[in-house]
Amino acid sequence: MNYVIIGGDAAGMSAAMQIVRHDPTASVTTLEMGDDYSYAQCGLPYLIGGLIDDPDQLVARTVETFRRKYKIDARTRHEVTGIDPTARRVFGEHFDLTYDKLLIATGARPFLPSWEGKSLDGVHTLKTIPDARRLLRELKQDVDNVVIIGGGYIGLEMAENFAARGKQVTIVERNSQLATIFDPDLAEHIHAEAEKNGIKLVFDQEVQALGGTKRVEEVVTDKQTLPADLVLVAIGVRPNTDFVKGSGIELSENGAIKVNAFMETNLASIYAAGDCATQYHRIKERDDYIPLGTHANKQGRIAGINMSGRPRSFKGIVGTSIVKFFSLTLGRTGLSKREAEQHGIPYQAVTAELPQHASYYPGAEKLLIRLLYQPNTGQLLGAQLFGRDGVDKRLDVLATALYHGMTMQELEDLDLAYAPPYNGVWDPVQQTARRK
Template identity: 55%
Template sequence: MNIVIIGGDAAGMSAAMQIVRAQPKWQITVLEKGAIYSYGQCGLPYYIGGIIKSHNELIVRAREVFQDRYGIDARIYHEVKEINHKKQRVIGTYHEGNSAKNFSLPYDKLIVASGASPVMPPFTGKNLAGIHVLKTIPDAQKIIDELTSNVLNVTVIGAGYIGLEVTENLVASGRKVTLIDAADQIGSSIYESDISEKIKQEAVKNGAEVLLSTSVSGFEGDGQVERVITDNGPLETDMVIVAAGIKPNTDFFTNTDIHLHQSGAIVVNPYMETTLPHVYAAGDCATHYHRLKQRDDYIPLGTHANKQGRIAGANVAGNRKAFKGVVGSAIVKFFDVTIGKTGLNEKEATELGIACCKLSYTTTTHASYYPGNNQLFIHMIKNRDTDVLLGVQAVGAIGVDKRIDVAATALYHEMTTEDLENLDLSYAPPFNSTWDPIQQGARRL
């Protein structure tokens, strides 16, 4: 069996390893557009900030390991341009130095794990030096190389996860950072307004400038970016990092009748099969079934990519497995606090026609009399008619991850707030209160 995989990162190599272990005699060819295999993209902001000292620490398995130990034909600089699903061939260009050669490979089964690319809006002057996106190790390395002592003011456009993490790390390096977003709150499509306000307060407390309801139209400078042009006037800057979201890499399906999601991601069924025969997809280029919304969604995260890649590989190799879906869990460190969320926010619930009850409250991470107590702010919503939990968001210095993971488990199993109240959660004064913060909210709600 001849297997071709497009993409050599999380989803692609998770799939490849499943096939290698189940079908060691099969031929596996991986086509990677860049030169680096299997690395932790989520660690890139911390590499820029110097917490991760070398990009090699981000690489899980080097290309040579896949080739020499597992017999995978792991190719680099192979850019896919087209899929001919009728002839079952992958067509593209191999870049070597300054030359480019065309290639055409046959496949018995194809796994598309092509990931996603950063969005660069149509800003004027976007090609000036000093304007960056962040998605790959070379992207991060270029930013680091240009972060000289002359770069004192950095502008970050986009207040999503990457924008927040980059802002934190650049402030920690001693630079003045301005965080810009067109929305009127941070993470407007993700966080409840009270959670967003606490994120903004944390940014300001640590010296970052936050400009919300501010639209960027372009950049100015003499070869090098010097100003960001906004609807509220120009801003002087020495560097710009654009974190305006990502777009699935699916353009090579243009001449096919494959079913794409409104986001541009490939629609897959629970077995990672696409609407094209013998073609599977996984990771940031594919949809993710949302268990609460009960429909396909697009939530590109490393956890989903690894799971979907593993499932795609298992199914290709003949071991039938299904992807059980997501509930919308995410977490981010931002200066001295952690922000976590899982499930739906109030806006999403309303758009789904769900009548919900909400509760915001401040509590403590463990027994009030034990030293080292910290405040925890939690926002919780439930279905008004069924009492089923719909979503939880939290901000605090410690303890957020534990509560979000408990809530995510409850959401997966469609538990009610009464179910939450009855959970047997661990307790001792250094770790918790007799009523866990999540249970406190469940009782009140």
């Protein structure tokens, strides 16, 4: 069986490893448009901030490892420009390959609007190791004022890491809050943390142009002009699927490839996984697009298992994510109020601020928890958590509860770990659930 995989990162190589393990006679070719395979994109901000010394620390397996140890024909600088599903072939500028089964795992690219000045030196996006290397080179120059356009997760992480390098950081956000995946009133805690750490926040302003001669010198919004020695654009990503248009592969509105639970597209023998594909959302009960490394690795694994003839379905996502922002940890899973309203899902919410462990034990910190639930059944719909310690533990409990459709009462019944350094006799999640 001749397998071709387009994309050499999380989804693509997770699939490739499953095919190698389950089909010993497989011929596997992977096509990567860049030079780097299997690297941790989520670690790039910490490389910029200096917590990670060397980009090579972010590489899980090198190209040579895939070639020599796993006998995968792992190719670099092979950008696929088209697919012919009838002839079962993929092609690029210097190559033309046939396949029995094909996986599209091309990920996503940062979105950069057609602003005047977007090509000036000093204007960056961050998605790949080469992106990070360019940023690191420029930060060694005379860079003081950094403007980040976009207040999502990447914007927050990069604000912290630019600040760690002693830069003056401004975040420009078109909305009235940072991190719009959280409820607006809760986002005020993020704003306070930003301002406490010297981050300037600019809300409700649209960037219209980037100014300068050869190098960027300013960011022009619809209300003011901000000085900038370096600009990072972090306003979201778009699926890398332009090359499949006209092939007959069905796409969603945003360009992500539609897949079923087995990672199959609408065309025979063609699969898709990761940031270029849709993900089924268990709470919304519909396809969604939430591009995260966790989903990419799972979908890639499922795709590889199915391609090698062992049917297994992808069970979907519940929208879980977490981010560190200075001393604050932000976590969420399921639906926010805005999402519930957008999808016409009735909800009620309960919010509590409680110590993350026994209040008498030294070091107790407040943990803010908001739970959304279905009014009639009590079924959990979503959760948002803010705190300095203990967020990750509770977030994963709530994500598991969401996955299994648990109710608020069933949260109370959980047998959770207790000792004074770690918890109270009633976990904060359970205490919050009891307040509904």
